[in-house]
Structure formats: structure tokens, C-alpha cells
Amino acid sequence: MTRVKICGLKDPDFVRLCAAEGADWIGFVFVEASPRYVTPEAAETLLLGVGRAVPVALLADADEALIDRVTATGIRVLQLHGQETPDRVAEIAARTGCEVWKACGVETEDDLAGAGAFTAADRLLIDAKPPKDADRTGGHGQAFDWSILKGWTATKPWILAGGLTPENVAEAIAATGAPAVDVSSGVERLRGLKDKELVRAFLRAAKEV
Numbered sequence: 001m002t003r004v005k006i007c008g009l010k011d012p013d014f015v016r017l018c019a020a021e022g023a024d025w026i027g028f029v030f031v032e033a034s035p036r037y038v039t040p041e042a043a044e045t046l047l048l049g050v051g052r053a054v055p056v057a058l059l060a061d062a063d064e065a066l067i068d069r070v071t072a073t074g075i076r077v078l079q080l081h082g083q084e085t086p087d088r089v090a091e092i093a094a095r096t097g098c099e100v101w102k103a104c105g106v107e108t109e110d111d112l113a114g115a116g117a118f119t120a121a122d123r124l125l126i127d128a129k130p131p132k133d134a135d136r137t138g139g140h141g142q143a144f145d146w147s148i149l150k151g152w153t154a155t156k157p158w159i160l161a162g163g164l165t166p167e168n169v170a171e172a173i174a175a176t177g178a179p180a181v182d183v184s185s186g187v188e189r190l191r192g193l194k195d196k197e198l199v200r201a202f203l204r205a206a207k208e209v
């Protein structure tokens with residue numbers, strides 16, 4: 001069964017909903033430019049509702065102080081969604097002992113080949129590239145051309161992200177063979193605010209495949 005991460009939770013009721021409806025991972029965004037930003041202090045309260053879901057900290061080019069504050073909340077999975085190099089990913093993995101995911105924005109087959117350099121990552125998150133003038137590296141609700149994944153052999157467990165919605169997630173899984181998917185904007189009606197029906201519909205559609 002496809003594994004699902006719902007990202008960008010800010011409200012305890014929604015954390016509990018995602019957990020109850022079968023989300024495998026629940027993501028908290030520690031990127032100040034994001035409409036889904038939460039402080040480590042707020043995350044400590046949110047973490048009380050995750051149940052069996054695994055919490056994931058989304059960080060982008062975070063410094064050591066932020067990484068240490070976030071890992072002090074008890075979160076042990078870090079999704080690195082900035083310009084981190086393969087060496088920086090290896091350093092964070094070694095220093096924290098956390099499971100580390102590296103997000104890779106892809107547009108071309110060369111981008112995809114570049115993802116192979118992240119040998120220290122435990123998982124690759126294959127996402128669309130952000131728009132050129134964007135103030136943050138993800139969470140824009142933009143999909144990429146899934147056909148570039150045809151014939152790609154992943155060197156790591158991987159997750160498909162970028163512009164997924166309850167309407168297109170089954171097609172995306174069928175087209176790419178993704179073993180796991182991640183969604184943020186696609187389960188929101190207003191930017192930064194999750195919608196209960198969309199969360200339920202996304203989990204149903206992804207888990208049915």
C-alpha cells in the first residue's frame with residue numbers, strides 16, 4: 001500500500017485527523033517564509049496528537065541551532081528541502097543520527113540523475129522545482145512532468161511530491177510507481193489551512209492504489 005505524508009500541519013485537530021485517517025508521516029514546517037510555519041515550541045504541542053504516524057521536520061538550509069532545537073522536540077526524521085549539498089546532508093545525518101530525507105527539485109532527467117549524489121540520505125523526495133521568484137523552495141502546489149521518471153531506477157526509497165491532489169494522486173502513483181507520496185497545498189482550500197474533506201479524500205485515493 002502506498003505510504004502517505006501530509007505536510008504543513010499547524011492545528012492539533014488536523015494532526016489528530018491525519019493520524020486517525022491513516023497518514024504514515026505528518027510533516028511540520030520549520031521554514032519561516034512558509035504559510036505553514038510552526039515554531040519548535042508549537043510543534044511540541046502538535047506532536048502529542050501524532051499517534052502512530054511518524055513526525056517529520058521540514059527544514060531548508062537550517063543552521064545547527066535550529067536543527068538542535070527541532071531534534072530536541074523528539075522528531076527523528078528530517079526532510080531537507082533547501083540547497084543542502086551531498087556533504088551537508090551527510091554531515092547532518094552523522095551529527096544528529098536522525099533519518100534524513102533530501103528533497104530534489106526535478107525538471108529534467110539530468111536533475112533526476114543528480115539526486116543520486118545524495119548517498120547519505122535515507123530517502124529521496126522527488127518534487128517539482130520552485131518557481132524562479134519563489135521565497136521558499138517548496139509547497140507551491142506545482143507538479144512536474146511525471147514522464148521523466150519513466151525508466152529511472154531509484155537508488156534509495158523515494159517519495160513523490162509536487163502538486164498532488166485527491167484528484168490526481170492515483171494517476172500519479174500509477175504513472176510513476178511511487179511507493180510513497182507527500183502533499184501539502186493539495187489538501188488546502190486556503191493557502192496554509194488544511195481542509196478536512198480534502199485530507200480524507202487524499203488519503204483514501206492514495207491508499208486505494
Ligand SMILES: O=C(O)c1ccccc1N[C@@H]1O[C@H](COP(=O)(O)O)[C@@H](O)[C@H]1O
Binds near residue numbers: 027
Ligand atoms: O509546505 C511548505 O510550505 C514548504 C516550504 C518550504 C519547502 C517545502 C515545503 N513543502 C513541501 O513541498 C513539497 C510539495 O508541496 P505541494 O504539495 O506541492 O504543496 C512537499 O514535500 C511539501 O512537504
